[in-house]
Amino acid sequence: MVTQALLILLILTCLSLLGSSRLSAYIRIVALQGLLLGALTLAVHAKSLSTDIVLLALGSTIIKSLVVPRMLARAIREADVRTAARPFLGYGGSLVAGMLLLPVALWLGWHLTLPHPVAGGLVVPVSLYAMFIGLFLIAGRQQALTQILGYLVLENGIYAFGVALLVDYPLWVELAILLDLLGAVLVMGVILFDINRDFDHIDTSRLSALKD
Amino acid sequence: MTWIFAAMAVWSLLGLAPLAARSARRAGDFGIAVTLLGAALAAVPVVLTLAGRPPAAFSHPWAVPYGSLAFALDGLSAFFMVPLLLLTSLGAIFGWKYWQHEDGPIGPTWLFYNLLIASMVAVLCARNGVLFLVAWETMALVSFFLVTSHAGDVEVRKAGWIYLIATHLGSVFLLPMFVTLGQAGTSLDFDHLAAPGTLAPATAAIVFVLAVLGFGSKAGFLPMHVWLPEAHPAAPSPVSAVMSGVMIKLGIYGILRVLLLLGAPAAWWGWLLVGIGLASGVFGVLMALAQHDLKRLLAYSSVENIGIIAMGIGVGIIGLASGQTLVAILGFAGALWHVVNHALFKGLLFLGAGAIQHATGTRQLDRLGGLLKTMPRTGVAVLVGSAAISGLPPLNGFASEFAIFLGALVGATTPSRSGLAGLLVVAAGLALIGGLATACFAKAFGVVFLGVPRSDAVEGAHDPGAAMLWPLGILAGTCALLGLGAPLLLPALLPAISLLTGLPAAMASAQLHFLWRSLIAVEATILILAILFFALYAVRSRWLAARPVSRAVTWDCGFGGATARMQYSSAAFAMPLISAFSAVVASHGEVTGLSALFPREGSWSGHSGDIFKAALSRGFGALQRILRRFRRLQNGNLQVYVLYIALTMLVLLVWKLGI
Amino acid sequence: MPIALLHFALALVLSPMLLSLTHRTKAFFAGRQGAPWLQPYFELGRLLRKGAVFSTTTSWVFQVAPALGLAAAMAALTLLPFAGHRAIIAFPGDLLLFSGLLALWRFAAILAALDTGSSLEGMGASREAALSALGEPALILALGAIARQTGQLSLSGMLPALTVQTWNQAWPVLALLLVTLALVYLAENGRVPFDDPTTHLELTMIHEVMILDSSGPDLAFIEYAAALKLWILGALMAAILAPVSPLPEAPALLLALAGMAGVAIATGVTESVMARSRLNRLPKVLGTASILVAVALLLIQR
Incomplete structure (x- = not known):
């Protein structure tokens, strides 16, 4: 039941990402997702808790809900962008689209045959859903920063998927991905900062002007 | 069938009489006599069939290939005949005086009006593909001439062309549909087409989709609805009433007829119709809300109501396909009933719009206002129509939407069928459409009839004469009657429903009893509502009669200089909803003239475009x-x-x- | 039936008390003593004894609407089960009539507001129409989800069918439904964050601004109908919040009343800690309410 509640909250955070317009709100929501995922790791493995799992939960929570959000917050402070994530599809439209993606994710998640036993009925669909939303954010939003956030949500989905598999080794894979991500965000942060310094904006739809 | 043939002969042959009339007045007298005589003749078999007489049929060989000259009147046709005969008769009574004030000859208008009735009856009774298409095309052509009866106006001509193109595009799908059906059978007679249920699923699916495209373009399904908001405002009011109230319903009839020809439907047909209905309903009512022209508003609202009917048919099909006969019966019953109800209140509102235009010379909402004081009777009738079309209890719109809703709810709560829970979409859709329609028609009635006049067009407005008031009154009364007497009218649905669901009449009747019981309880609640209302109103009036009651200006915050132009306009009223749905209603506003620190004069103009038309x-x-x-x-x-x-x-x- | 009538009478008597409870809660948070407990009754009584002033612009619509609104609210009350007991009238699909009667109340209120020809009242009417159009599907969806969960077709069947067991089995679903109903409750009753009932005139955005020209018994009818609406929508939440099903009559009634009090106090707390939201954000909030139920519905599919 706790697992289910955490997963529902995860769905709601995904939907609220689609509906909000402030970058700081995005960052807070993604941080909250990190916290939820940490709790989810513990909840799913509550019966067979080991040091590894506690460490993973702790580590991922720290990185996902403290380190990365801090860095992003710093990035938007320095790039001086607060709002205006200017979506291609309006916020209401995004919400409706997000709503339509949910049954798709549920259907896929429930019909996917996996090589390993999975925890609960909802974990796989919700992790798929988080991936969808991450991709949706990357595809549907214009700012470089929201694209990074979309990438983070995508990673959160992958993480939840790893948690769902009730075997040990994906955890290490997961940790590696996490570190990759950290590096990626660092690099993007630096690039973002540089783009902003050089071009006075971080609007990706205008960056294609550089393609020649 | 003899009665029907006699009626058609009256409409089409005697219909020529108005052409020979020397004065407009005489032409009107001839015209209305022909309409009413034909309707009286045709009403006889309709009543008999609805009362349970076995369907009448007529078949005669003819020179045209692929079958015979086949007519029949079964439960489904007879059911659609009811609103047809009622509304065309009342429209004629309204038009009798309405058209007298027209400049130009009105003989042709009357001829086409009666021909339209004859062709619609022919569509309903035709039992041969070729005959059906001929009747269908005649109907389209004749109504084209009616739409363009003010052909001097460029806008009207444009609207006429849009209508003609749209209707022919629709027919393009019907021809291959009949051919596909006929190929599997022996001829194009409906009795000799492929027997119901024998077509391969893929072929049946193709036929169904062609029917939805072809008939849907006549009915006004999204996105083939674009001709409605052009043609309805351009046509004279009695014609708009008949076109919107009856003619577009023949598209619905066509889909139901094809369902009968196809036999057992697949579930996805139902979901398709639910989806189309939901989209048409929500989009139609939002666009209606955004309109400033009364008749355009009503035209978009027809798209909405067609959407509701489509949802009902969808629920019915889903019920059939999943073996839930109760769901099927409730869905079809609601859809059929809404066909009649929409004919009544939309006819009423279009005729009311005609009366308003007749009295004030304008249909622009923002030039009207305060008409309830100068046109009290028209006002009451239009108020009844507005409440009915918003689906408010105790009127008829509520009763039919209730049936569809109940069907969706019964389906959604069936424990063994988890997929049917999706039917709650219908319930939520009906609620959303109902809420938006309430907003839309509260706006329309409020802006036109309440407050104070917004322009001098309203000055000197008065209720029209008895010949135009009576149809309004009868329609308003029928709306109330079909709402309050809803349980009594269920037997009239029985022949059509037992056809559509394939159940014997006794079994369908037993299932329909479920709806009957709920409706009785609805009426009981309405009775309580009425008693409470009259008691409260009486008490209040009694108290006030003994106390100081004074009159003062509307509270203006002490400003003292409030003018009629400061009232909330129709655009302002609709703004919150339109901006909330800006993704589907392309609304633009432009402010001009407000430049300096103390601007003197400014103006705002708004326009809501139809994204599908674009x-x-x-x-x-x-x-x-x-x-x-x-x-x-x-x-x-x-x-x-x-x-x-x-x-x-x-x-x-x-x-x-x-x- | 006698118990249903008793509940009906109880609602008629106690509904203004909900207002009082909310006011008192707000007073507590503001460190004030607050108005007397019976203040809403005093106000209604005073208005009922007064004469009236009608605007010269208005027609009979304005005089009929308040009585019709109150009658509709009372008729909706006859469909409402309370304390696990069936309502006076119950039949399959009564939820649509329930929401239809609320819509009738609203239609009357909107027309009465437009009848005055005042721009302020037109503004209120427009916003009322907009918010309720978005609130209605959320309400129907939430009730439909309860119907799906309990397998019952009428309000009197589905609300008492919610038990502690249901919470155990499907508490995330019930929690989502509760949030949705709370949003609908706040929006329909014009409470913070949708509207601020304590301000007057143009500062108020929706409900209060629609009744600027109403006076005397008519105003009393309107205010009383508003109190009944608090009760009606609050009772839906209380039925989920405090499921009473297996309990005998008397404790069930006490628990249900406690649930109602809880809803009223929660309203007061919400109003104390939140500000009114910007108007153009409200459609999104109500849209979210529908989305929450949709999520809940998808979850009970499995």
Whole structure:
């Protein structure tokens, strides 16, 4: 039941990402997702808790809900962008689209045959859903920063998927991905900062002007 | 069938009489006599069939290939005949005086009006594909002439062309549909088409989709609805009432008839109709809300109501496909009933719009206001229509939406069928459409009839004469009657429902009893409502009669200089909802003149475009660019045309001999 | 039936008390003593004894609407089960009539507001129409989800069918439904964050601004109908919040009343800690309410 509640909250955070317009709100929501995922790791493995799992939960929570959000917050402070994530599809439209993606994710998640036993009925669909939303954010939003956030949500989905598999080794894979991500965000942060310094904006739809 | 043939002969042959009349007055007298005589003749078999008489049929060989001259009147046809005969008769009574004030000859208008009735009856009774298409096309052509009866106006001509193109595009799908059906059978007689249920699923699916496209374009399904908001405002009010109230319903009839011909439906047909209905309903009512022209508003609202009917049919099909007969019966019952109800209140509102235009010379909402004081009777009738179309209890709109809702709810709570829980979409959709329709018609009635006049167009407005008031009154009364007497009317639905669900009448009747019981309880609650209302109102009036009651200006915050133009306008009223749905309603507002620190005069103009119309016109533009290349072929040179003919003959000959 | 009538009478008597409870809660948070407990009754009584002033612009619509609104609210009350007991009238699909009667109340209120020809009242009417159009699907969806969960077709069947067991089995679903109903409750009753009932005139955005020209018994009818609406929508939440099903009559009634009090106090707390939201954000909030139920519905599919 706790697992289910955490997963529902995860769905709601995904939907609220689609509906909000402030970058700081995005960052807070993604941080909250990190916290939820940490709790989810513990909840799913509550019966067979080991040091590894506690460490993973702790580590991922720290990185996902403290380190990365801090860095992003710093990035938007320095790039001086607060709002205006200017979506291609309006916020209401995004919400409706997000709503339509949910049954798709549920259907896929429930019909996917996996090589390993999975925890609960909802974990796989919700992790798929988080991936969808991450991709949706990357595809549907214009700012470089929201694209990074979309990438983070995508990673959160992958993480939840790893948690769902009730075997040990994906955890290490997961940790590696996490570190990759950290590096990626660092690099993007630096690039973002540089783009902003050089071009006075971080609007990706205008960056294609550089393609020649 | 004799009665029907007699009626059709009256409408089409005696219908020529108005042409010979010397004065407009006499033409009107002839016209209305023909309409009413025909309706009286046709009403006899309709009543008999609905009372349970076995369907009448007539078949005679004719020279046209693929079948015989076949007519029949079964439960489904008879059911659709009811609103047809009622509304066309009342429209004629309204038009009798309405058209007298027209300039130009009204003889042709009356002829086309009666021909329209005859062709619609022919569509309902035709039992042969070729005959059906001929009747269908006659109906389209005759109504085209009615739409363009004010052909002097450029806008009207444009609307007429849009209508003609749209209706023919629809027919394009019907021909292959009948051919596909006929190929599997022996002829195009409906009795000799492929027997119901024998078609391969893929073929049946193709036929169904063609029917939805072809008949849907007449009914006004999204996105083929674009002709409605053009044609309805352009036509004279009695014609708009008949077109919107009855003619577009023949599209619904067509879909139901094809369902009968196809036999057992697949579940996805139902979901398709639910989806189309939901989209049409929500989009239609939002666009209606955004309109400033009363008749355009009503036209978009027809799209909404067609959406509700489509949802009902969808629920019915889903019920049939999943074996839940109760769901099927409730869905079809709601849809059929809404067909009648919409004919009643939309007819009422279009005639009311005619009366308003007649009295004030305008249909622009923001030029009207305060009409309830000058046109009290029209006002009451339009108020009843507005409440009914918003689906408010105790009127008829609520009763039919209730049936569809109940069907969706019963389906959604069926424990063994988890997929049917999706039917709650219908419930939520009906609620959303109902809420938006309430907003829309509260706006329309409020802006037109309440407050104070917004322009001098309203000055001197008065209720129309008895001949125009009576149809309004009768329609308003029927709306109330069909709401309050809803349980009594269920038996009239029985023949059509037992056809559509394939159940014997006794079984369908037993299932319909479920709806009957709920409706009785609804009426009991309404009774409580009425008692409470009259008691409260009486108490209050009694108290106030003994106390100081004074009159003062509307509270203006002490400003003292409030003018009629400061009232909330129709655009302002709709703004919150329109901006909330800006993704589907392309609304633009432009402010001009407000520049300096103390601006004197400013103006605002708003416009809400139809995104589908824009998309379609882009599509047609692209098509035109492609087709322009072929224009060289059509150069007006006679010799070249002869050459074409010769070449075609040659090619045909070679093809025929070669294979 | 006698118990249903008793509940009906109880609602008629106690509904203004909900207002009082909310006011008192707000007073507590503001460190004030607050108005007397019976203040809403005093106000209604005073208005009922007064004469009236009608705007010269208005027609009979304005005079009929308040009585019709109150009658509709009372008729909706006859469909409402309370304390696990069936309502006076119950039948399959009564939820649509329930929401239809609320819509009738609203239609009357909107027309009465437009009848005055005042721009302020037109503004209120427009916003009322907009918010309720978006609130209605959320309400129907939430009730439909309860119907799906319990397998019952009428309000009197589905609300008492919610038990502690249901919470155990499907508490995330019930929690989502509760949030949705709370949003609908706040929006329909014009409470913070949708509207601020304590301000007057143009500062108020929706409900209060629609009744600027109402006076005397008519105003009393309107205010009383508003109190009944608090009760009606609050009772839906209380039925989920405090499921009473297996309990005998008397404790069930006490628990249900406690649930109602809880809803009223929660309203007061919400109003104390939140500000009114910007108007153009409200459609999104109500849209979210529908989305929450949709999520809940998808979850009970499995």
